Amino acid sequence: MSEAYSGxxxxxxxxxxxxxxxxxxxxxxxGMIYADDTLMETIRTDKSLEQVANVACLPGIVGNSLAMxxxxxxxxxxxxxxxxxxxxEGGVISPGGVGYDINCGVRLLRTDLSLPEVQxxxxxxxxxxxxxxxxxxxxxxxIKFDRGELHRIMTEGSRFVVERGFGWDSDxxxxxxxxxxxxxxxxxxxxxxxxxGADQCGTLGSGNHFIEVQVVEEIADxxxxxxxxxxxxxxxxxxxxxxxxxxxxxxxxxxxxxRDVPRKYGIELPDRQLVCAPVQSREGERYLGAMGxxxxxxxxxxxxxxxxxxxxxxxxxxxxxxxxxMRMIYDVAHNIAKMEPYDVGGRQRMLCVHRKGAxxxxxxxxxxxxxxxxxxxxxxxxxxxMGRSSWVLVGQPAAIEQTFGSCCHGAGRLMSRSAAxxxxxxxxxxxxxxxxxxxxxxxxxxxxxxxQPEAYKDVSQxxxxxxxxxxxxxxxxxxxxxxxKG
Amino acid sequence: xxxxEFFDHTADIGVRVxxxxxxxxxEPCTEGLYAIIGEIATAGEPTARTIDIxxxxxxxxxxxxLAELLYLFDEGRRCFTDIDARxxxxxxxxxxxxxxxxxxxxxxxxxxxxAITYHELAIRPVTDGYEATYIVDI
Numbered sequence: 001m002s003e004a005y006s007g008x009x010x011x012x013x014x015x016x017x018x019x020x021x022x023x024x025x026x027x028x029x030x031g032m033i034y035a036d037d038t039l040m041e042t043i044r045t046d047k048s049l050e051q052v053a054n055v056a057c058l059p060g061i062v063g064n065s066l067a068m069x070x071x072x073x074x075x076x077x078x079x080x081x082x083x084x085x086x087x088x089e090g091g092v093i094s095p096g097g098v099g100y101d102i103n104c105g106v107r108l109l110r111t112d113l114s115l116p117e118v119q120x121x122x123x124x125x126x127x128x129x130x131x132x133x134x135x136x137x138x139x140x141x142x143i144k145f146d147r148g149e150l151h152r153i154m155t156e157g158s159r160f161v162v163e164r165g166f167g168w169d170s171d172x173x174x175x176x177x178x179x180x181x182x183x184x185x186x187x188x189x190x191x192x193x194x195x196x197g198a199d200q201c202g203t204l205g206s207g208n209h210f211i212e213v214q215v216v217e218e219i220a221d222x223x224x225x226x227x228x229x230x231x232x233x234x235x236x237x238x239x240x241x242x243x244x245x246x247x248x249x250x251x252x253x254x255x256x257x258x259r260d261v262p263r264k265y266g267i268e269l270p271d272r273q274l275v276c277a278p279v280q281s282r283e284g285e286r287y288l289g290a291m292g293x294x295x296x297x298x299x300x301x302x303x304x305x306x307x308x309x310x311x312x313x314x315x316x317x318x319x320x321x322x323x324x325x326m327r328m329i330y331d332v333a334h335n336i337a338k339m340e341p342y343d344v345g346g347r348q349r350m351l352c353v354h355r356k357g358a359x360x361x362x363x364x365x366x367x368x369x370x371x372x373x374x375x376x377x378x379x380x381x382x383x384x385x386m387g388r389s390s391w392v393l394v395g396q397p398a399a400i401e402q403t404f405g406s407c408c409h410g411a412g413r414l415m416s417r418s419a420a421x422x423x424x425x426x427x428x429x430x431x432x433x434x435x436x437x438x439x440x441x442x443x444x445x446x447x448x449x450x451x452q453p454e455a456y457k458d459v460s461q462x463x464x465x466x467x468x469x470x471x472x473x474x475x476x477x478x479x480x481x482x483x484x485k486g
Numbered sequence: 487x488x489x490x491e492f493f494d495h496t497a498d499i500g501v502r503v504x505x506x507x508x509x510x511x512x513e514p515c516t517e518g519l520y521a522i523i524g525e526i527a528t529a530g531e532p533t534a535r536t537i538d539i540x541x542x543x544x545x546x547x548x549x550x551x552l553a554e555l556l557y558l559f560d561e562g563r564r565c566f567t568d569i570d571a572r573x574x575x576x577x578x579x580x581x582x583x584x585x586x587x588x589x590x591x592x593x594x595x596x597x598x599x600x601a602i603t604y605h606e607l608a609i610r611p612v613t614d615g616y617e618a619t620y621i622v623d624i
Contacts, residue, residue: 075605196560205598
């Protein structure tokens with residue numbers, strides 16, 4: 001099904017490429033892709049660049065239709081896509097620019113533990129994590145919420161569960177938006193979404209979601225690493241998950257409700273997965289309210305898993321998590337749309353920034369960066385694959401100037417799932433990972449094969465590309481030593 | 487032999503089905519969806535159920551039908567079996583079947599299907615009938 005891109009593509013420098021808006025008459029802005037030459041060789045083999053061009057056709061889009069170096073073929077939007085629209089110029093909100101897993105994101109915790117302390121216990125840690133954090137298809141959580149509580153989770157986000165004992169007050173200030181999206185409105189969330197979310201808050205899910213125990217392998221920026229509380233040889237914990245069935249249903253409901261809306265507003269679209277509504281419309285406001293509610297659910301979900309993971313460490317090391325130094329470094333969303341102010345053409349405008357597989361990357365001094373990181377900038381968490389590494393980056397001023405404060409979100413897939421299964425035939429991925437020093441546990445039989453390291457681009461290449469482009473700066477490289485997958 | 491086949495999508499999975507008639511697409515499309523989720527065993531008393539969808543695009547009606555099955559599975563832990571596609575025209579899709587409780591202990595789940603997408607969603611006439619394609623988000 002996948003075909004190589006054959007449209008125009010201009011190399012601007014060593015890390016930026018342009019699709020000129022002359023490519024299609026419907027394009028309102030250029031496409032801009034951040035990638036080096038090697039990454040671009042892979043990127044142009046699928047339809048993702050065509051999707052960048054399609055997004056450039058959205059009403060009210062400003063700047064460029066952007067793609068990060070972890071770009072790959074998605075639905076409507078490419079994965080790794082960023083688009084900002086101006087509501088005052090008829091700008092739209094598109095659920096496809098957020099994705100099904102609303103506020104899928106990453107959370108990173110530091111510890112005071114070192115590799116020699118953790119290595120002898122890593123199997124025990126991974127097994128205990130696997131038992132105590134519900135993961136995989138059909139795994140509901142042990143922590144249940146009634147409808148009223150779900151309503152409050154969707155309104156208040158992380159704070160609601162922290163106040164019930166699932167975390168520390170300090171976690172909130174180290175979560176994007178404080179773990180609570182302004183404008184969230186659970187009244188716009190369907191009964192179906194409520195019921196899908198009833199027992200899933202505090203569960204990992206499956207697919208590419210994971211919890212990983214890591215060791216800091218390399219420090220690239222000492223000042224930022226110190227501000228984040230990272231040092232070489234230290235153990236960290238990374239959680240990747242989203243809004244579970246509730247978010248999927250919110251997106252599915254919105255795509256259904258918006259089917260005829262483009263026609264109503266006279267919007268021509270090149271792909272029906274790009275359905276959208278003007279931000280300033282009843283339909284647009286309904287979706288934004290429901291999306292915000294799902295985003296808050298996702299933050300609460302990662303917050304509860306943080307609580308469960310801290311308990312695993314506390315149980316094994318016989319010390320409370322506070323004494324293990326298990327404070328959060330940060331929590332970022334990478335599937336979201338947010339209203340943010342930017343200077344466009346010399347005028348301050350409130351834009352609707354879609355990040356579909358892209359991470360917010362605000363620089364030092366930005367008011368939304370937590371006080372303790374004001375001197376260095378916002379941590380940008382970029383998980384890689386379970387065999388090589390993940391990166392912590394820090395947002396830079398160029399991200400505000402060029403990419404609406406956005407950066408990459410991961411390694412980006414290289415192989416399809418079936419290609420990965422074919423490539424794993426006759427191999428034992430868990431044994432291979434063990435040989436690389438990674439203890440892995442997964443529920444499904446094909447999970448490890450589909451998520452094997454070779455199925456992904458090398459995240460270090462992706463991190464190098466955004467570092468060279470200047471939109472984020474490398475801070476620390478983390479190597480996995482234990483992982484659980486759904 | 488499977489009456490569906492999978493095709494590649496970078497991060498997700500596509501399903502392709504051929505059948506001599508529009509109603510003939512329904513059962514293999516259903517089988518393809520459940521095969522992505524895993525090996526699903528059922529137990530307990532089934533409930534008769536009819537899924538009735540109106541519209542103006544057969545591909546969208548197929549998607550909505552599959553989305554209904556996904557909801558049934560995800561929220562109700564039930565699997566739709568004994569499928570009888572009674573009507574599938576450009577305006578209406580009616581499928582009767584049994585909603586059977588999933589036996590978790592005997593099932594082996596591989597993947598969580600987040601949604602049935604609109605991406606590459608199509609039903610096309612081919613020489614010997616119709617071909618349907620859909621992609622699920624994993």
